Amino acid sequence: MNRVGQILHVELDSGRSWREPIPEDWVLDYLGSRGINARLLWDQLAPDTDAYSPENPLILGAGLLTGTHAPSSGRITITSKSPATGRYFKTSGGGQWGAQLRYAGYSSIVVHGRSEEPVYLYIEDDIVELRPAGHIWGKDVPTADAQLKAEAGRRSVQTVCIGPAGENLVRFASVMCSVHHAAGRGGLGAVMGSKRLKAIVASGTRGIEPAQPREFHELVSEIRDSIPGASGVERYYRVGTAGSVIPVSEMGAFPSRNFTRGRIENPYALSGQRLIEDGYLKRRVACFSCPISCHRYTEVDEGRYAGLQTGGPEYETLAAIGGLCGLDDLEDILKANELCNSLGLDTISVGSVVGWFMECYQRGIVEEDLGEPVPTWGNAEAVIALVEQIAHRRGSGDLLAEGSARASQAIGQDSYQWAVQARGLEQSSVDTRASKAYALAFAVNPRGPDHLHAQPMAEMGRHTAAIELIEKITGDAKYATPRSVEKRAEIVRWHEDVFAVTDSLGLCAFVSTSAYPVTPELMGRMVSAFTGEDISEEHVMQVGRRTINLERCLNLREGLTSADDKLPWRMMNEESPEHAGFSNSAAELEVMLYEYYALHGWDTATGKPTAATLRELELGDIGAELGIT
């Protein structure tokens, strides 16, 4: 009987593999993927281990509900120590791989060690084998995936796969799930590359059985039925995340030219609406079990890129490569997107790092003899050339492959000031200067300044459901404004907790923190029917809080202090180009952080969870290891 799956350990040096059941308390204490991965990392990762060391474990997990009929339940989490931040990092991805892992009978995979020669891991029910990957090492993701499917003899197998960028240890190399879905951030593709692990192929035939099958199925069916009507969902289906380009630019919140501008002249040109109207969109695509289908499949039929085929583009890609680098031709962005996906690169970091480089050039502080094409704003040829160079660490790409934090250290000349990154992670395309809950969320995000953590979109107050949520969290709808610093701690905490549980269940944030059809109460009911235990909304929120605290402890163990709870220099020292007077000053951040620490039961001076807080979350033993008693 396959319900929650087992943990599969694989040692790349020896080829040995072994299974263990998930420790009893963990299913109810952490639920799945993100939480269980973090717990496994606590146990398996020794402090001060280098990200590329064989001793750095790479952990992959599917959600508790992944593989079931629960809506939008296909997401996986990949966890390790990041070569970009040097700390705890989790990245997540969609597609179909997580479901196949669960059908094979596993919830998690812990990859230990390093292989001498390139290998891939093949999983098919009981079959767990390391197979040679020398013939696909160096190949782009679509080519490698096709070869892996051919070797499996079935096209229904699913892969997570790295491209040349991961093989070449680019610090923002992605892991591509089911070819097109990026587990993009933090360079975990490079961790996989350092282990010479090209891909993991998964398929299975072991059905998943809830403890209360009829109750579970009826409940998830009801929830499914409520999703199409939830505000924001229809828009994701119709125009994808790319549909956000126009409204965000009109709000002056679309970072462009490396965050020196807040809008672009012609947002329609880069929009999801245009993808449809000009015939680029060929299909809407869904991750496992998702009725929303926000993903895109795009082709270019004519012109210089005729024949181009690519999954996406997503909003963040349009914002990073369109906005930050100043590219205004949609087809150039589609080409860059296709390259990033094929080579296995995080589009957000690519746009940000190249944008940083363009600003360096504009300021005259990179060498004259760069050759063609020159990295001027909006130079598509330069962007496309640099993407290739980065993936293969050639020319300027070798410097840029280090990420903007390290690259700006190498170049000096105050270039750190326009490296829009913190902790080693480039900021994603939200201008936090005029969005205060986002600012706080980005400052405390265990990964670094990005949106896939708390995602407090509700503070924008752009529709009724969002305003109602803010009212529920803070007691007053007046706080549904991004300009206020009040009650941001409460808003961020709710979103943090819910996002953490969403991840661990394998659900997509689009059903819980962008639109809200899947409430924490419904999550509790799904978990109850699935496990047969009585799980309340309070229990669910507690799981979120426990996960956030565990992640904090993981980072503390790697040397994090409250000084790291900050934003990029540009956010903290330069005003928003669109909203005069708005920045994320140290003073303003300090106020919000103080409230945030206090609310979390963390020492307000050090930002460390107190012993009492950790005990209450059953993390007392972890606290003790950190000297918190």
Added chain:
Amino acid sequence: MKKTRMEISVDRCTGCRSCETACSFLYTGTYNPALSRVRVLSEQAICLSAPSLCMHCDDAPCAAACPEDALYREQERDTVALKEADCVGCGLCVEACPYGAMHLDEGRGVAFKCELCGGDPECIKVCAPGALRLVTDFQIDPARQNAVMKAVQKQLVANDR
């Protein structure tokens, strides 16, 4: 008798596979695509997906291949049906089906296939993009139906059998 068939719109399928979990749950109480009567075929490189299920062929190859005469034409909807009691699980029907729509339940030792849920298909209820439609009034545009079949067949030919 009211001839009943499933119409598949390849252009609408998003590849979510909710049809597979719904179908397998209805018939087995578990979520298991390997026990689903409808299977989503995909060419993942180009994000093309289509649900594939029994076409209830006029001269059904599965019925011709069956040594036990377990596959027969039922008269209510003019579909090909399986009498499970007569099935010995030999798998010859699985090999004979050109659409990969015939399956073997290894655990129970019998074949299984889509029989349109007695006229009220479960998969249609969960298909959000509306790629599945039950047809009883036969005005299907032959050109469109051919396109569907060709897309499905092409996928199967490329598949390993």
